[in-house]
Amino acid sequence: MGGSERREWVHIPDGFLSHGLNAATFVISTGACAYGVKRVNRSFGEREVPLMGVTAAFVFAAQMINFPVAGGTSGHFLGAVFSSVLLGPWASLIVMTIVLVVQCLGFADGGLTAIGSNIFNMGVMGALGGYGVFITLYVLLRKSRKGFFIALAISSWFSIMLGASAAAIELAISGTSPLKVALPAMAGTHALIGIGEAIITTTAVSLILKTRPDLVGAYAPPSLPHKGGE
Amino acid sequence: MPPLPSPTRGENKRGVAKKDFMKRRLDGMIWIGLGVALLLALFLSPFASSSPDGLEKVTEAKGFSEKGESWKFWKHAPLSDYTLPWIKSEKLSTALSGLIGTLAIFFITIGIGKAIKKR
Numbered sequence: 001m002g003g004s005e006r007r008e009w010v011h012i013p014d015g016f017l018s019h020g021l022n023a024a025t026f027v028i029s030t031g032a033c034a035y036g037v038k039r040v041n042r043s044f045g046e047r048e049v050p051l052m053g054v055t056a057a058f059v060f061a062a063q064m065i066n067f068p069v070a071g072g073t074s075g076h077f078l079g080a081v082f083s084s085v086l087l088g089p090w091a092s093l094i095v096m097t098i099v100l101v102v103q104c105l106g107f108a109d110g111g112l113t114a115i116g117s118n119i120f121n122m123g124v125m126g127a128l129g130g131y132g133v134f135i136t137l138y139v140l141l142r143k144s145r146k147g148f149f150i151a152l153a154i155s156s157w158f159s160i161m162l163g164a165s166a167a168a169i170e171l172a173i174s175g176t177s178p179l180k181v182a183l184p185a186m187a188g189t190h191a192l193i194g195i196g197e198a199i200i201t202t203t204a205v206s207l208i209l210k211t212r213p214d215l216v217g218a219y220a221p222p223s224l225p226h227k228g229g230e
Numbered sequence: 231m232p233p234l235p236s237p238t239r240g241e242n243k244r245g246v247a248k249k250d251f252m253k254r255r256l257d258g259m260i261w262i263g264l265g266v267a268l269l270l271a272l273f274l275s276p277f278a279s280s281s282p283d284g285l286e287k288v289t290e291a292k293g294f295s296e297k298g299e300s301w302k303f304w305k306h307a308p309l310s311d312y313t314l315p316w317i318k319s320e321k322l323s324t325a326l327s328g329l330i331g332t333l334a335i336f337f338i339t340i341g342i343g344k345a346i347k348k349r
Binding site for chain 2: 009010011012013014015016037040041042043044045046048049050051052053054055056057058059060061062064065066067068069071072073074075076094095098099102103104105106107108109111112113164167171176177181182185186189190193211212215
């Protein structure tokens with residue numbers, strides 16, 4: 001079979017990873033989501049729920065649009081850091097989980113046995129890890145407006161690299177592909193895809209910031225004039 | 231130097247009038263956001279690159295892609311591979327499956343969000 005021209009899947013399918021590993025990531029992902037639900041329950045009111053819905057809808061739609069990168073490969077938007085800066089990392093984890101579960105059950109994209117691993121890679125590593133990188137850089141850059149966008153771009157790139165590296169390690173642990181083969185290959189292609197992620201994330205967030213800065217939860221407007229300008 | 235304002239969420243400390251205003255504006259913004267997402271799904275997804283995606287490419291190049299096609303645990307996905315089985319046109323099929331998925335995700339997430347938000 002030559003295979004369809006359309007993409008058929010972009011997330012890890014059944015059969016790549018060992019059941020033991022999938023069980024372990026399932027436990028970690030479920031635990032993270034359970035804690036995430038608790039955190040969202042504490043902070044979210046009437047106002048944030050529709051924003052969560054529309055963020056998830058945007059992430060799903062944008063994930064369908066594969067863009068070409070070098071060497072006959074394509075990549076697509078992930079949206080983990082994007083939803084983290086709008087909603088906070090825990091709601092972002094839940095958004096990523098909902099998108100992944102619907103893609104798996106509704107669209108046969110990503111294996112059901114690998115759902116724990118996919119949530120781990122893109123939710124735990126992508127959303128929580130990506131936000132960790134974002135907030136560290138944002139604080140280091142003293143929460144300036146320029147610093148916000150630098151932190152956003154770099155952490156978007158890292159969210160892709162974190163997820164791709166985790167996938168490579170999972171493939172190696174499962175005995176599907178040795179780490180010295182899988183890691184450079186995954187990291188190499190995703191270093192390019194991450195640039196696309198950084199461009200889309202910063203563009204989308206800057207558009208929202210221009211029209212509705214209050215929707216970008218992670219952005220702290222510099223209300224006081226900084227010493228020495230900038 | 232006074233502390234930087236921490237981003238507050240959920241609560242608006244500036245009173246009821248502002249809150250109502252925000253809520254009204256937010257509703258408008260939600261429909262605009264959803265409209266953008268639906269337009270992306272409908273008009274851009276059929277023209278997405280059909281080259282193998284990052285993971286797929288690596289599995290092909292490193293010779294283990296067949297492992298992922300050997301079996302499938304869940305076989306009842308209604309819109310398998312982002313297509314509607316009864317629509318012949320590939321582009322239309324992708325566009326409509328994207329539209330359905332985007333709307334479904336929107337309502338599912340709002341449902342789950344309402345269930346877990348604070349009372």
